[in-house]
Amino acid sequence: MNEKRYDVVVVGSGAGGGTVAEALAPLVRQGKKVLVVEQGPRLRLEELSGRELEMAPALYEDDGGFLTADGTMTLAFGRAYGGSTVVYTGTSMQPPERVVRGWGVPGLDHSDLDRRARRFAGDNNVHLLDEGLLNENNRLFVEGCRKAGYRAEQFPINVKGCKGSSLCNLGCPNGAKQGTHQVQLPAAERAGVEVVTRAEALRLEERVVVLRVSARPEGGKGLPSEWAPGDYRVAAGVVVLAGGAVGSPALLLRSRLPGLSGRVGEGLTCHPAHILVGEHPREITNDVGHPKSFFLDRAAREGFVLETCMYFPFTTAKNLAGFGAPHSTLMRAFRRLQMILVLACDKAVPGNRVSVDRAGKPVVHYRFTRETVAALVRATRASARIFFAAGAIRVHAPSADPPLVEPGDSARLDERISERHFLPGKISVSAAHLMGGCGMGRGPEDSVTDSFGRVHGLPWLRVADSSLFPDSLEINPYLTIMALADRVAEGVVSDLSELGAGSG
Amino acid sequence: MTEMVESTFGPVRESFRALAATIVPEAVSLDADAWDEVERIVEDGLAARPAAIRRQLRLFVRLLDLLPVLRFGKTFRSLDPSRRTAFLLGVQDAPVLLVRRGFWGIRTLVYMGYYSRQEARDAIGYRADARGWEGRR
Ligand SMILES: Cc1cc2nc3c(=O)[nH]c(=O)nc-3n(C[C@H](O)[C@H](O)[C@H](O)COP(=O)(O)OP(=O)(O)OC[C@H]3O[C@@H](n4cnc5c(N)ncnc54)[C@H](O)[C@@H]3O)c2cc1C
Ligand code: SF4
Secondary structure (H helix, E strand, O other): EEEEEEEEEEOOOHHHHHHHHHHHHHHHHHOOOEEEEEOOOOOOOOOOOOOOOHHHHHEHHHHHHOOOOOOOOOOEEEEOOHHHHOOOOOOOOOOHHHHHHHHOOOOOOOHHHHHHHHHHHHHHOOOOOHHHHHHHHHHHHHHHHHHHHOEEEEOOOOEEEOOOOHHHHOOOOOOEEOOOOOOOOHHHHOOEEEEEEOEEEEEHHHEEEEEOOOOOOOOOOOOOOOOOOEEEEEEEEEEEEHHHHEEEEEEEEHOOOOOOOOOOOOOOOOOOEEEEEEEOEOOOOOOOOOOOOOOEEEEEHHHHEEEEEOOOOOHHHHHOOHHHHHHHHHHHOOHHHHEEEEEEEOOOOOEEEEEOOOOEEEEOOOOOHHHHHHHHHHHHHHHHHHHHOOOOOOOEOOEEEEOOOOOHHHHHHHHHOHHHHHHHOOOOOEEEEOOOOOOOOOOOOOEEEEOEEOOOOOOEEEEEEHHHHHOOOOOOOOHHHHHHHHHHHHHHHHHHHHHHOOOO | OHHOOOOOOOOHHHHHHHHHHHHOOOOOOOOOHHHHHHHHHHHHHOOOOHHHHHHHHHHHHHHHHHOHHHOOOOOOOOOOHHHHHHHHHHHOOOOOOOHHHHHHHHHHHHHHHHOOOHHHHHOOOOOOOOOHHHHOO
């Protein structure tokens, strides 16, 4: 076993880990050693081909098809230098005050999060896309909302030189999306923070990260690891977990550290989502242009959010319910399709959690509560109204049976689209906003960390990612994650002086 | 990668193709090379999955082929297209979650094999590429 020593080791390089890496970079100038450990590869821009078959295995855990334990939902999360920020769409939302207040975490103040998130929005070039760059898929959403009595809002997005290739979720081939792989990690590395890729943290021991560095598989995408393949014991003054809402609880659970809260893994939420499709009588611009420019926020009143979206052929096929001629007909109408992503604002409930199997691999247990199903159904009905108001001639709704809804059904949408047709295992549900598992709170009986991500009972260990959320955020989460991670980094700086950690 | 791993659907190829052609009716007109491509994509996609899962999927395809004997007196492969569809509609709505999930898994693999091919992308008119708007003007 190789031995190394750092002052701080950060596990994971996504929204949380990348933020911590950059925030700690000034420490390097003071002689401290900071390491980021990332299990995924570092991809070169020219390797981002925009093809589902190549990019999904290169960038996502389980090729983007990570299934919950009962197989009824697919979870999408990244596994690369930059984590899920390499594949996210870049919509950049401020933390909602109503939600943060509702969490009731002692010491967590909305205005503090908001201020930090605004700073990252500036760093990441967050802005509204020029009207001339909006495609018809997005414009029809705005028009449909207006005619159906809703007010769509424009998403601020974090792009620089976006060409509108519509491939954001397969990694931006133009380097336009300002994820941590593009902004925070390169800045941290320039300042002397080390990043080791293809390095999986296997377990934690007291102030030690045990990790395995893998060789680049033959023919695989990405650069080889910065370190020689093999197993390493890395001693650290402070360890920061930023492996995401699945990775961080899983690592803690397989480490079995004495004194850890029994809440680890609990409280997982994920904004379960459906992809809905409306067929128009004419071709529209849909697979060109930034895919996600507008949203409709009904979280407070109706428990859902609608977002524009556009997916790739296989992802679309998989998410449309059914099979055979009706499914094929819709696929052949691809150029006439408008798409809406509906997200339910689920709540943390007992049983929805991360565990690990005997091999230490994460297992996600998730059951749809009645409230979540009802929110998805309400969201689907609202989307159907929006599609028809925008001129669609048919709407595909997974919670309708048969799933194709015609304009003639408009008057009886409540009957056509209903909870009784939401049959788990039959219809596709997916989620990309994974939250919770190491929630913040008062003490070990109700949470895993305090409001600065410090793990209760383990002063050398902090968490700085989406797993900190005590409940769902009810809006796209990355800026809030960065704001939380920035607070954690602040805590690390004070830990280092308190713990008097030294590097060797 | 596939050479090193035992083929998942090789031993049940005819049943798999009958299912695939019911799930995506256009698959009936695929030539031998196109079928090979569909199957290679599916096998590659499964290569990294645990052997137990691959065995379960193969068993499920076998079951789907045999179960219609109880209702129609014929295997799935021997049914006409409308009966194949009727049978799979029943499987899709089965009261048992495990059965619905199994079918969802098979249809997902078929869609992956079929729609990841360039030919299918072209056929449905999907054109996204890195040049974005520049490529369309
Ligand atoms: C397709 C998609 C689209 C999205 N779009 C948006 C959007 O538009 N706006 C928005 O706000 N949010 C979006 N999100 C969500 C957002 O990307 C995530 O919420 C956010 O990136 C999570 O940050 P994180 O740091 O918790 O985890 P991640 O960003 O997922 O990073 C975790 C990293 O840790 C690594 N890791 C895990 N375990 C280990 C280990 N044991 N050893 C070493 N490394 C490990 C992983 O490989 C990964 O790279 C999207 C997500 C997806 C998947
Ligand atoms: S739409 Fe813009 S940000 Fe998205 S992949 Fe294309 S160029 Fe990149």
